[in-house]
Amino acid sequence: MLFEKIKSPGLAHNSYLIGDDGKAAVIDPRRDVEVYLDKSSAEGFTIDYVLETHRNEDYLIGSKEIARKTGAEIWRADDYLDYEYGQPMEEGEEIEIGRLLLEGLHTPGHTPGSFSYVLYGYEGEPWMVFTGDVLFAGDVGRVDFLGEEKLEETAGDLYDSIYDKILPLGDEVILCPAHGAGSVCASAIADREWTTIGIEKNLNPHLQYESREEFIEEVGQMLEYPPYFNRMEEWNLTGAPFLSEKKRPEALSPDEFADIQDEGAVVIDTRTEVSFAGAHIPGSLSIWKDNVPSFAGWFVDTDSPILLVSDEGYPEEEIKHLYRTGFDNIKGYLSGGMISWHMQARSSETIETIRVKELCEIMKGPKDCRILDVRSEDEVEEEGEIEDAINIHITQLPDHYEEIPENVKVYVFCGSGLRAMTAASLLKREGFENIGVTLGGLTGWRSSTCPRGETRSSKERGLEIADSLWLG
Structure with missing residues (x-):
């Protein structure tokens, strides 16, 4: 048997290569497909099938490129969309891979036509389920792609897919989602390299709700939508231009x-x-x-x-x-x-940097500067807020330039300093000159002797958390 989990860093994308008796299938391949070809060839397998769990929004799928190079059949989900390649997967469709069997399960919610694939082993029992963006380690898929008016419907579909089709497969079944921690396809995927249905039943917070209605209320939220998703949605219907060309x-x-x-x-x-x-x-x-x-x-x-x-x-x-x-x-x-x-004697520019200890000392004096905190709302809630800081998540900064003062020094702050520098470069491109970046960010702050206080969530509970943050 051949089994490989292939990760794409940055996108937190997982794809899978499964094979037996010389035949192999790839589930949710990325655009640069050499890794699948090389790994299957090295083990003496040919790629006969490519399966997609849904029309992806966050990366370009490599199905057509694999089919072009290998002649593999493409089975795709979301048949309600106008695809220009592949054949639609149907509920109960079975694909034999040597002695193994893959069965399609229609699991709507993340998208209306999402499919999961159950891998049955040599004994005919389910070994694994490839859930795409329906169920993750510690989270469930986002359900907002059809708009706010459809949230109740799509969240309800996701609940039904999870509880009626995936969980009944059995606690021992290995769960293989399309994303890991850090993906934009959910809000808080856990950093668990491997998981099972049983582990998720015990640890996944979205599987602890007492009713379908509570699940819908908590999961049915609008999340951030990066502009590049539009290109992904278009090219994942037509097939992206071939990288080999x-x-x-x-x-x-x-x-x-x-x-x-x-x-x-x-x-x-x-x-x-x-x-x-x-x-x-x-x-x-x-x-x-x-x-x-x-x-x-x-x-x-x-x-x-x-x-x-x-x-x-x-x-x-x-x-x-x-x-x-x-x-x-x-x-x-x-x-x-x-x-x-x-x-070549060409001009370059600089951006001022400051260590957290220096910033701490500055903030003890006259307030002739401001702090721009570009961490996300979730980070601020969990890690602590900076008193009197301007809170704008980095992804939303271009829509809020008017909130940044130009008459005082602005120090940009994040978790480590990397995103702060991205934000500073955006501001500089817009003509802001009085900008500095805090090196080390929150990580450096925690390592310093600067004062600490309470997180927002701890204030609500009336508790003190030593690792939270305070400036004032």
């Missing part, structure tokens, strides 16, 4: 790089926050390389020409991240990085 992004000299930037390209600098603060190309956007899949889709249009600046040579991981989320218009990267840029 794309030209490798070029190494560019400083002169070539500057010419393309002058024509309107977006410069994404994927170095660390400290490197970006020390010197960066004017007008560039700071997104640390591991954060590219999380934030590029919020701040860069999917059709925009893109230039990359990195600490390394060929920025392979960054390019993979961008391709997986539909950013195909990559013009190239700066050959030699910022060293080559400066060797």
Whole structure:
């Protein structure tokens, strides 16, 4: 038997390769498909089937690319949509993979046509269930893609799918969701590498509600919707352009790089926050390389020409991240990085940084500065708020520039400093000059001797939590 869980960092996406007796299937493949081809070939398997659990919104599916290279059959979900490839999965459809059997279960909720797939073993008993975005470790799928007016209906569908179809499979069945912790397809997926139906029945907070009505009320919420989702929804119906036909992004000299930037390209600098603060190309956007899949889709249009600046040579991981989320218009990267840029006597800019201890001392004096906290509302609730801070989640910052004062120094704060630098680069591109970034963020604050107080949630309970945060 062949079984591989293949993870895509940044997107927190899981796909699966299953095989037996020389035949294999891939469930929810990512766009760059070489990993499936290489792993199956190395084990002596051919990929005969590709199965999709739903029309994905957060990454581009690689089904057509695999079929093109292997001749595999594509079975897709969400038949109510106008797909241009594959054949629709139906309730109870069975696919034999050697001595193994995959059965389709219609599990609506996340999308109306979502499917889960039950893997039956050699004895005919269910071994695993691939739930897509219906049920995760510690969470359930978001149900807001049809709009607020449909929340009650879609949350009810999700409840029925989980309780009527997935949980009855048995506590011992291994649960294989399409995402892990950090995905935008749910609000709080747990960091459990492996889980079972029984574990989720015991630990998943959304499976502890006393009634269907309570589940609907708690799960039926509108969540953030990154703009790049629109491209994902479009290309995941037609099939994304084949990566095998794309030209490798070029190494560019400083002169070539500057010419393309002058024509309107977006410069994404994927170095660390400290490197970006020390010197960066004017007008560039700071997104640390591991954060590219999380934030590029919020701040860069999917059709925009893109230039990359990195600490390394060929920025392979960054390019993979961008391709997986539909950013195909990559013009190239700066050959030699910022060293080559400066060797051509080209101008660069800096952003002031400050350590948390220094910020603590400043805040003890006259309040001639402000703190912009770009952590999410959930983070603030859990970890503690900064007194008198301006709270704007980084993903919402472009819609709230008018709330940022320009007549005082603004120090940007987050969990570590990486997102704060992204926010600072956004502000600088909008003309804000009096900006600084707090290095270390909340992590540094907790390691310092600065005063601490209570989280918002602890205030509501009237309890003291030592690890919460206070500034004043």
